[in-house]
Amino acid sequence: MAIRKRKSDLPEYGVKIRLYPTLVQQAKLRQFFGNDRFLWNQLVSLYQERYKNNKKSKLLTEFDLNNLLPALKNEYPFLKASDSSSFQIVTKNISDAWEAFFAGTRRKPRFHSKHSAKQSYTGKSSGIRIMGKRNMFLPKLRRVRSSKTGVIDGKIKRYTISVDACGRYWLSLIVEKKTAFLPKTGKAAGIDVGLTHLAILSDGRKFDKFSSDYCEKQAEIWQSKSSKRRHLALVKSQQDANRKALGAKSLSDYRNWQKANVAKNRYMSRITNQRDDYLHKISDQLVKEYDVIVIEDLKIKNMTKNHHRARSILRQSWGRFRDMLEYKCKKYGKILIKVNPAYTSRICSKCGKDTGKKPLSxxxxxxxxxKAHHDRDINASINILLKGLAQL
Ligand SMILES: [Zn+2]
Known part of the structure; x- marks a missing residue:
């Protein structure tokens, strides 16, 4: 008896990214889609033939079909171009389909048409792997350009390549997560976000908000330069157009304005990178320290719209911070609870009574x-923790 590999207990998840195959790769893919369809149709007619000749003939198993594959490949050499693991998926699917048909739970397997909207094939070859930030190495295709591969975290168990009706190529993956569970600490924390601090914890700790004064100042300076120069360029190109000047420049030809834009964007992305570093550090620390983390559900929280740059950076920080906490809790086996933020700053965390609305000052x-004395933010974060624990 063959030794079966034990099915692992690690959690699996699905992820989908875009593929940008070259024209040569697209031609190969069309052939691979066709090969899987060809094999499916061959096997459908094989089953139908046997069924027609003898209604009681033994049902071909997946194993029987896999044994037929080498002979089929010899007879139809074009099949050799495909990732052969995709044929094993076809044989499994069709034997399952016929079994279900004979059990009366599904209708008879049908031929697949070349004109069906969705063209795809699935493989489980171990040859697939990530090749850098935006490249995948795929069996029989080698390097294929893709959207960001950072979303793939773990071992790829199965892949499906498809093309949709708009001609876009997709790679869907079943990925087995790496275990990354952090040791349990038995501690829980509520977190309040504020204007003065990024995070205020129910145990009284406060984490400063992120600020990058120098870069923010520079970004603002270049932003105002950019809008001034844009205005000048607009006026100038309008004048040129009115005079029907020879060689009139279009707006994007004004180098000075473009330079200001580039400088502004450079400072903005520097702010983003520094901010992310900072937020990663704090969220790592929190997920390591606490088993349960309770935060406010910001979708419910009424956030005042404010176009002031510092304020909007702060708001973006909160969003990023939450996203990080969310995926890190999931990744490291910790619990994140979101609670309705109503009344968290009104209720006394000691006696539970509503003490009314208080101005931000x-x-x-x-x-x-x-008679308990409260720090506004710490009191709120304790209330957030209590709400979360009540939900647990
Ligand atoms: Zn009280």
């Missing part, structure tokens, strides 16, 4: 009922 207050 009030940073500390005393509970009129139990």
């Amino acid at each position: 009030v940073r500390e207050w005393d509970c009129p009922f139990c």
